[in-house]
Amino acid sequence: MNDYESALFKDKQIGFLIYLGAEAIMFTVLFATYLIFTPAEQGPHPTEVFKAVSVILSSFFLLSSSGTLIAAEKGLAKNNQRKFITWFAITLLFAMIFLGLEIHEFYTFVSDGYGISVNVFMSSFYVLVGLHAAHVAFGIGWMIVLFIHYMRKIPMSLFREKHKIFSYYWHFVDVIWVVIILLVYLPYLL
């Protein structure tokens, strides 16, 4: 990156981090909502609803996808095309598996009769975890677009920049997931 590019990149970096700050506040409010309303006075209790297996499995894929993304970035830094593509594809795959597991989880919840309007606990669960899942889905689309840009061979410095911004997003989504584990699932799985 030359001076010109790195100045513009720094702008974008700060801007995007501020945006993530705004998102962090949004999630904080949703976490607060969840903590206020859970467990609910009536209807299903979290211990009946949550299944440790699905949480552990999906966490495995999402959390390791942060690692694989870092590996991809290393490949990019070294201009190692094979390494980059491999790790990036794995990241994408893991994200898709996570999303699949998430959809499956929601699906089993709903078919067990734990829909969004059953009680306030379920409602606050869905609006929070659902918003997170939507972020993952958006991230998947973003990765695909990024990948196309890579194949299009846009200027390398621009690609690095786009990749970096995406990685902030992805790590952020991961951190939110960690907090979800800690606040949403863990207290009722232990």
Added chain:
Amino acid sequence: MKKLGLLLSLLLLTGCNIAVLEPKSETASDQAFLIVFSFWLMMIVVLTVFVLFVRFVYKYRYTDNKKDFMPKDVKGNKKLEATWIILPILLLAVLAVPTIAITYEQSPVAGDQSDHEGTHIYVTAQQFSWTFEHETGKEVQNDLVIPEGESIILHLNSKDVIHSFWVPHLGGKVDVLPGEELVYVIENPEIGTYQGKCAEYCGIQHAKMTFEANVVSIEDYERYVNED
């Protein structure tokens, strides 16, 4: 100054039916005291600012002989700035003391945290009317009758949206929530008939959700609640 004159003339025009400042219960008197007390404290502030303002603007206004006058830059003044940090804090401290005292006494609390002794009234609000139930089980709509000189303990509940119970002469308002009972106490009301109203916007006919509050003697009250 012009505004002050305006204030006075308006006060004269309206006579003296400022409900909130004619308290008819101990609760409302305490509140009226706070209003008047804070008003005069604030008048100090307003007058200080007005005086400085008028003086500075008048004295330093542009006139033709100041055409080429270049004022000296004043970057600040530690002492002056400290003055207008400290004096307001003192003034606010003076205001805070009675505020805290009366707030502690009067704040409405959730139903299960109240153990006050007195005459209990169960108030139920719904769009757009009030129901008052007395301890004997007597239920009346839009007509509140309470005994003078007692502690009146209002248990407030709403059947639908949020309303607010307010009799300006007898005390401040309390919200009436669905799903949670609030308790508010009116101390020592005086005999008379007062207007009551809903003070939280609650829907189409919010404006018409009024009631009458009659404070009667204890004997009259006994008779009232036992007749049907």
Added chain:
Amino acid sequence: MDIPLFGDTLFVPTDVMAAWVFTILMAIPIGLFILKKKKVGLIFDYVKTTNHRKIGTLYILFGIVYFFRAGVDALFIRAQLAFPNNDFWVFQGEKYNEVFTTHGTLMIFFVAMPLLLGLMNVVVPLQIGARDLAFPFLNAVGFWLFFAGSVFFNVSFFINMTPEIGWTGYAPLSTEQFTPGAGTDFYVFGLQISGLGTIFTALNLIVTIIRHRAPGMKMTRMPLFAWATLITSLLIIIAFSVLAIALYLLMFDRQFGTGFFSGSEGDPVFWQHLFWIFGHPEVYILALPAFGVFSDIISTFSKKVIFGYPIMVISIALIGFLGFMVWAHHMFTVGLGPMANTFFAITTMAIAVPTGIKVFNWLFTIRGGVVRFTTPMLFALGFIPSFVMGGVTGVMLSVSAANFQFHDTHFVVAHFHYVIIASTIFGIFAGLYYWYPKITGFVLGEKLGRWHFWTFLIGFHLTFFPMHITGLEGVPRRVYTYTEADGIFLLNFTSTIGAFLMGISMLFLVWNVYKTHTNGKKVGNDPWDGRTLEWYVPSPAPVQTFDPMPIVKEIDPLWYTKLENRSLRTTTSTRPAPIETESFIPISMAMALFLLSLGLTFSLYWLAIVGGIGVLGLFIVRSFTDEREHVYGKEDSYE
């Protein structure tokens, strides 16, 4: 009015009819004017622009339009309240509730916010020596989102589905059960879309101020308007994010059967917490930029540097910080208990201290100076006593036990119109008169400006002063009628006269703008003998500003060069300017979100999906048309 329609009769209230007729009648001459003057190209130019001055101009333009719209609502309110037992037109019961809801919502979100954001957009880059906002494209997106949200909100009136929940949207009244119509959804989505745009613009301003200052323009040398913008933007990021989630939850309650704010388990007070955690900072979001405007104007027209600059900055920051700790002063009567009530009473009082610091610093800036009574300065001077009157009633309101009496009465209405009009609206007027040359190249007429100021000031006090008294006489807000026995006729009537006087005063502004543009003369860079960098560039500000870039070495850099008869040093080696482009993507994105919201409002899920796909698709299009592609990659490449 009943309209026969395919054998059915459709009920349309006369006010809606009138609005349609009025809109169409207005659209025809405006359309003809545009065609005749061949201005279609100009419109397209503005639609696809990403330039900060043009976008700022758009914000201001629509802010003013909505000010008239919301002001006419206010006149309806006042006409209905002019007499006891009045039946003015249709504005009783439901219609009255609709009209104060639209008045409040429009004024706060679609008048005050865009006008302030517009001024920031135009002025802040010029003040700090930036060539544009850091992200020009995002700036356009922010504006069009605001625009889409405001149009969405306004559409509701034309199809007779106006929200009637107050600007505060208190649950459970705002839930499906009690307002089943689409009205509330228009409120929810209108605010959601425009709020998102506001977050983007705030973020953009922060990055601009942090990263794009001219060489030597240290933070400690920035004009106070730039400082106020920075802190306000931080408040926006936090407050509007909370609002976004509050609306998100309300949307779920209304559309997808959840029960956060109603029902046996939900908590209506939770909505109030969320709303006021947003709402109170919001009122400082409205006030702080105005404080910034006044600081600059008072300093300029007193010919003196601002008194106590460091503490002015600190007090802005303190107000912003304390603003997040006082929200429950709107909720003293909901039974939070004595502990919470006293806590919030004390924190609220504390805000008076930093605000007072500012007031006295302004006064002492005037002291010893030479005060020129130009129109911007008149508004700034009118602000000081008026705002203090509103501020001290705020402190009276914060006395929690006394607030039990004040709450939800016209006393509160008086308080907030005093503070909002004196700070925000006066600030906007002052800023408009002051920076008008930077937008258009003209200075607005001083004589009509004075008429505007004095009639507005008098009308304003006449309208709102009596409300203190009616409030204490026991008149709740949001009621459409009263009886003779209430004894408030004269006071109410005075208010109404005042409101119409304000209306008339706005006509002076309209006349002034018209006159200035028909026979005004263009002015040079520096019509006011200004102090800060915006007066260094030509009027109106060109698209390529600051070429070459000035080097700043003190506060009020322009002033001291004029004083010492030297010129600003400049340099040609500067950081890269933000990349301007032209694009229809921002407005298309806003339109897609509009469709998405429309679909959700009327449960037309196919439309919602079309809108959603549209938004995502446009993200992709955007990504493939990134203007950076052409300027990047001069050095490194793929292996």
